[in-house]
Amino acid sequence: MGCAAEMDLNENLMPRMGFGPPTIAVFVMVFTMTVAQGLYAQHPPETQRLGIPQPSASATIAATPPVGSLPKRLPPAPMDLLAAPTVSGDTAPIQWWTDRVTQQVLDRDRWVRFDLETILLDTLAHSPRILSVGYEASSTFQRIVQQDAAFDSTILLGGNLGATNDPVGNTLTTGGADRLREKSLNFNGGVRKTTRTGTELELSQEIGFLDSNSSFFVPRDQGNARLSLSLTKPLLSRGGRYYNERLVTQARIENRVAWQDMRGAVEQRIADVIAAYWKLYEARAMLTQQRELLARSRHIERLLVSRKDFDAALIEITKAKQRVARRADQVIDLEAGLKKQQARLAALVGSEAMIGADSDLELIPMASPIIDHTRWTLRDAVAQALENRPEIRAATHDVELSALELRVARAELEPQLNWVFNGYLAQLNGASKVARSFGEQFDNAPGVSTGLEFELPRGRRAFRAQHREALLRARQRSQRLREVIQQTQFDVETALIDLERFEQQLVSKRNVLSTAVTEENILTVQWRIIGGDDSRVGIKLENLLDAQQRRTDAEKDLVKVQAAYMIGLVQLQRAMGTLLINEGIRPAQSACSGEIDFLRDNFQPETIILSPEQRSAAGTDAVQAAPTAGGDVRAPLDSDAAGQTAAPVPADEPPRSKVALPRRIGRPALNAAAAPAMQPEEQTTPPPSERAANAPPSPALPQDSASWRTPSGGWTR
Template identity: 30%
Template sequence: MALWAGAFTIGAMTLFATDVSGQQPAQSPGRYPLPSRIDPPVPSLKAIRNQLSQVQYTESTTEGGGNESYDLGTDPPVPEFGRERTDDLGRTYAVRDPWLSDGVESLPTPTDAPPEAVLWWDKDVYEPLRQVPESLPVTLEQILVATLQSSHYVDVIKEIPLIRETSIMEADAQFDWISFVETQWNDISQPVGSRLTTGGPPRYRDHNVTAQAGVRRRNQTGGQFEIGQRIGHQNTNSVFFVPQDQATSRLTINYTQPLLRNAGRAYNTSLTVLAQIETAAAQDELSRNLQAHLVQVTEAYWGLYLERANLLQKQRFLNRAADILEELDRRRDIDALQSQIVRARAAVASRRAEIVRSRTEIQNAESRLRALVNDPRLGDGLMLELIPQDQPSTRAEEIDLRWSVETALQNRPEVGQSIKQIRAAGVRQRIAENEILPQLNAILEMYASGLRGASNLGGSLTDQFATGEPSYSVGLQYEMPIWNRAAKARYNRRRMELRQLEAQFRATAANLTLEVERAVREVTTTYQEMLANFGAMQAADAEVNYIFERWQLLPGS
């Protein structure tokens, strides 16, 4: 709606820009000539003279005689329309100006203005205005689609959810199986202090090689499971080492289950939940940034329309100033003063300087639009002119304030992002609450082993299951800090963060409500301003045209 007021604010700038005569500016060397002037539907000089000739004197006599009318000819007194005047002879006259009556008194009130007003620049603003070889008509829909397809900024922000989405897989990967392999070679040679170590040799020599392979995994309840196969070969110079060249093997299964701290599916899947929440929040961030960028593109599009209309305004100002200067030059020896001519020349020079600046602003507006869209089809500003084809809407929009606020609270990305931040803070608080508990783990280990001499590794592996029985152990592991200050501090911090985010959500909702309320009021107010400016533009055009024509017809006025 702000664009409506902008369009009609341009119209209000025509207070002193109605053309009736003037010189034709040079044409553009491009495919289309620059419009020489923008002529609104104003009466011609002949029509003005005919209307002024209808002004009548009404002579009143004290004896009740009849009224007598006199033609004013070409030199009527300077009237004030709509009032009675008395001349030097005591005669009263009523001034009637049909054109001014049709042009001003019949202007619609702001509440009755036509919804789709026809403005004098509506046609030429959609024609080429710059001296470039080519021109490209574009609509706002085409620009927005091109932005979604080609904008570098859109390419940047649309990667944010994809980047955040990888954190979901990363968090869930903590429950993947992990394989491991370990090998070790030990070659020991050391003196002995007891014959019981070697049974005679003064030095103990041991050659031992081991290898272990297996898999481990953490489940969603917090338990750690591990299974591994260990094999080895050992030989020493001890006479007590029987049999020589021993091949050993052991199959081990371990499981550790937290019972208090770090226990439970909710705690152990919290990182995945946080990653999912952050990914959803990234979608809201993308929506917010994308909407803001599209708003900038829309503003740039209508900004280009506004600058083009401004150029037509300034061209019209220049034509009017040139007309006045030309008229003053013709009347130099009649009633025009030298000071008036000098001021008129200064006005013409000033208007030309404004046109130079206005052309630059058009190029800047095109450059900004190209920079936001980044579509190669928009071409180069030196070779291609962008011409907006959409017309600003002037129709009233009935907007319900309560419905607008409710819709905004349900759909605005800021609200969704704030809610997701609260959810994430609640998850972190539950994590901190769990970490206050003592560490209590249940531990279970079971293994089966085998041994063979003469480096018989195959027989050792068979003995794991064929000879003897498995070994096992069960136990509990307990750990608790004396004061547990670190865990309590984390929990208190998470509580305060959650409370802060809840307050931030209320502030966001309040600010959003204020923003929507102001926007709805601005839509209504701007529409009324647009209608008022439209009426003021028409009235000012009529007044300026009358004053200019009177100055042309009445020497010395």
Template identity: 30%
Template sequence: MKRARSYALLLSCVSLLTACSTQSWQERYDDISEPLMQTYQEKARQLTSDPSNYRFHFRLVMAKDAQSSFTLYAHYPNGIAKLSEDAKNQLRAKIAPIKAGQAGKKEQNIQIHVVGHSDNIPPSGTLQSRFPDNQSLSAERARQVALFLRQELKLTADAINYVGMGDSMPTADNATAEGRAKNRRVEVSSSVAQASIQVIENPEQEMQLQAIPVDFEPWWQALVIAQMNPKSNRTYQKLDELLLRALSHSSQMRVFSDLPLIRETVIEETKGKFDPHLFVEAKYGRTDRPTGSDLETGGPTRFKENDWYLEAGLRKKFTTGGNIEIAQEIGHRDNNSTYFNPKEQGRANLSLTFRQPLLNGAGFEYNESQIDIAKVDHQVSMDEFIRQVSTHLLEVERSYWALYLERANLLQQKKLFTEAEKVVAELEARSGIDTLGTRMKLAKASKAQRYAASIRSEQAVRNAEGKLASLINDPELLANDAFELVTTDSPKMFAMPTNIKAAAQIALEHRPEVLQAFKQLKAGVIRMQMTEKELQPVLDFVAEATLHGLRDEYDVGQAFSDQFDRGGPSYGIGLMFDMALGNHVAKARHRRRSIEVRQLTAQLQTTIETILLEVQVAVRELDTAYREMLAQYQSMQARQAHLDTLEERRSANLVDSDNSTYLERLLDAQNERVNTEQGFLNSYVAYNVAYSNYDRATGLFLEARQLAPKQYEDEDSGLPVLQIQKKDTTEK
């Protein structure tokens, strides 16, 4: 009994030391992942909130546009060249724009030329020794101004030059005192040696860009949602409906959705190693062999024996790493040995065996690691499913707006062709009056060219329909000659408030790629922790106990009862130790897993940095697309106003005498108008696509569309099905 207590104490000490000597994989993962997340969250917080801070607020000033000049009337008394404080203040005010334009520049590219002038009264008295004539006096005045400007503008010596013109270039009458005062002057001219950048505070305000009116609708909007081909079987589709169709019918969706379900089966598979196992074994044996010793049989020269047994029991592995087995054996045995007693034996043996690792292979965490890895892999596959679905649906949305764009573009081309027909008809009506044959040919060529453009636009619509239908893969939307897919959604033209800092923080928490990278790192840490455990030697505690029963006349039933009624158990306890010298296999495996964790950490960092860049690009693109849309709208309105003016003049018979030339100008104006319409169309379609890209960049693509994964069982096959469905808005 004392020996058993000693073994129990030894086991407790070993188990306690094992539990305290290693850090859990969760703690180790937190030590790696939490500082990384904190680092990138801080990086996200340091991003600017306002995307306008990324804009280039400057105007390019060309050299010829940057020339300026001014004249300094310093009220020089006759013969004086020194600058007064009033003159200096005048100069500071004059050069303020130049100073602002040069602010912040490492290299000054400005050139200043100073010219001094005087009246016609020569210097006299003591001044004559310094300035023998008016030319030298005017040169000194120019020099004084040049020195002051160089100091104020921090210019190099070669950036400024001066000259004195004396009284050779008067601007007023030297016969009067007032005229002579005006002639005593210094003229300053500045120019930029090359193109330069001038900072401006608000480019949009300078361009006078205004938000598009809420009630504005382009003329083609009502026609885009109408049937264009009267022979077609049209189908009207909203974008949300097409997304749901794609989720239901796309073969790619089915491929994406099965992976998480496959990974889920691995969880149950790994749990299965802890399932209890029922076993049964039965065997009959007949022995008939010569014997080489009388001690074996007591006389007969051949040993003959009949043996039959049946063994049944239960085995189970525990999450501690231990294995237990309980087995009941019953059997008959008889032989011809005179020493075999009793004859015709019936036997029963009940055995219990328990084996528990104490080092290598011990502990709940180690033995449940495969289950944890399977769960993490399942979560990774779910994130991949969300990523793939978001990417596919984003492509559906892009194709939807591409179809909208092509339908609108076709309408614009048709309108342009109709207008050309009208112009040609007018020219034909004036044939023989003032229309030259060459002008008629040019007008007809324009008409034919516009018709050709409309033909190409028709094909573009069919191609866009085909691509969208292929992405959705719905049999009802097969693109064929009798099919017309009509887009019914109106594009967004209002401003969406954007915040780069908030978008980056949202992406860190919701982007599937980031979640995947963190979980892959977690799985790597678990694997590394397992190999660390396997570096330890094998030290197992083993315990066995057996109950025995034996009767003659093959009385198995009584032998079974004797197991419990007669005698006591046989038992044994001990330890089993095994250690590989050098332990190269375990060390190599642990080193490989450690390197993998390092690689996964770097991969996580790369993923996050890429995602943060994508978010910034998405927000800036949304901001840029909106500003471009406003500019294109303003351009379109201006072109339409110009065309309206030409139309009004023609209607009021206010055209030039050469009416055919005027109609040619009208054709050109129509082309310019449709170019700006196409520019506006492209810009607001790009804005709506940027809207979708923004949702995907932040990881909220599905959530923004009220979509979520749902798993259910297929009634026909009984297999699980994973599908993205519309959220039930009634659920709380």
């Protein structure tokens, strides 16, 4: 009764107040639109972190359904559309992460920003691997000095004091005394030397005092002097210079092998550092992309949670939360991978400042991948590898060593025939007049003796075995050289194939990313304006989340291919043996101490052809600063009598053909307009008014080579 009375009362009051059913329906619709408009008035903060251009207001208004056609489900909040890709090679909006990679991505208080030049200088200065192989090459250089020292002269000095007291069994010995008593004091000095043709030469001078109790010892208190010369010279094959210098030549060849091994080890470490640098860039970019994906998914999750009491289904909220949890877990994995990559780069560099830090230093690379599309033919690349690859040079020196051993073994198969010569001058005087005897020894004719020595082992089995061993070793090293050449050709061909694949994938990955961005834009608009039952809305949400994941995967694939392309360039330079040349690194060895220093060229022209007038204007300094083609300087700069310093000459290197080298990896190419900017700071050229009208312009001179000891300005804290 009470309920029925209340309903009748309401029905009677509503017409009186002017609120009929049509009016109430209009009020409900207006209230609903007001709430929806207020709910979507502001974008959440996460959409501002996309780093891409915002859509125009007209596009947003056009996407909103007009009043009167409101679907059963209210549309979600407007989301930013993604930018379309631009021309390949430019910094496109599609690569929005490029600038953010050079900023901090880890929550650390200390960070350091560096470029590739700085990290290479620190590697040359601190890497234990590079220092170790440098010391090893220096130690083999000392063996050359040791073997060459065998031809140095040896000074001989000696002296003895003697007293003889022997019983006499013959009266003719002493003339009556029962014991022979003699006293002597002798001094001798001389020089012994082995020449490079195998001749053994010894020259000695002896002076002394001698006295005896013999009646036949005349004169008494004798002072004697004797000058002796002995000479032994091989006459057959063992008298050749190549045979007697075989140990020196062997030490030099072994030093060349060690030098090439050192170059190969340094190139490999430099390649590892550059690869780790780009891997670090890749890890930072992928972490940034994954965090952006997580931010977009969290935006959808918050939107659905805010509408859970209105029209958001529980299954939609659950799907969004599941995607957020999975993507947050992937962020943790990528952060751990980034920290591992930082630790690997620090270990390769070997700097105590990076390794000894309290694990709170963030390494931020400044450079981004530069795709220059340099094309190499297989023929040119293999030609470069055959000329510059350290492994091929080392194997070639091994074959050269085998040829030396074989020639020495053939010489030892022959009999040994020596010419022996002995000569002397002698004089003695009484009353211990040694000085008089020394002077008078040249007044008399010398005593001489000469002869031949012939030596031939029976059967010569040892020498025959040595010859067979040397022959087999030469064949083994020849096959080893063939293997190294074939392996080098395989490495070069593989590197070229990888580069071609990466270059093609750069285009395909950009296309994939472009379509993924377009797909996400379309699905975002569809999810924004879709109406209908909850099942269709759930499918659209699932498709949108999958499209977001596909877009992020496409971004990661593009970054991975870009880093792989830069690493592929390094691997190609490593396969051709031109990585040190390409990076401007010159190993130089002192001819005195054998210590190895690595010089870094700040400027390396690809091709410089100067006229005679320009050479005279440039002077000798331009020649000194120009890097060598092989980057293999084995001796310091020599000075002539005028005090001018000559350019370093590569040791035991054949003349090279001029082959164009690619520019440094990751550096912009040097053009003609940029060359004048490389002038030194101090200008000594007179003003233009004082110059001669017909004077040729001075060419741009390279900057001085920077040693790894020179502090680098590439570090930014």
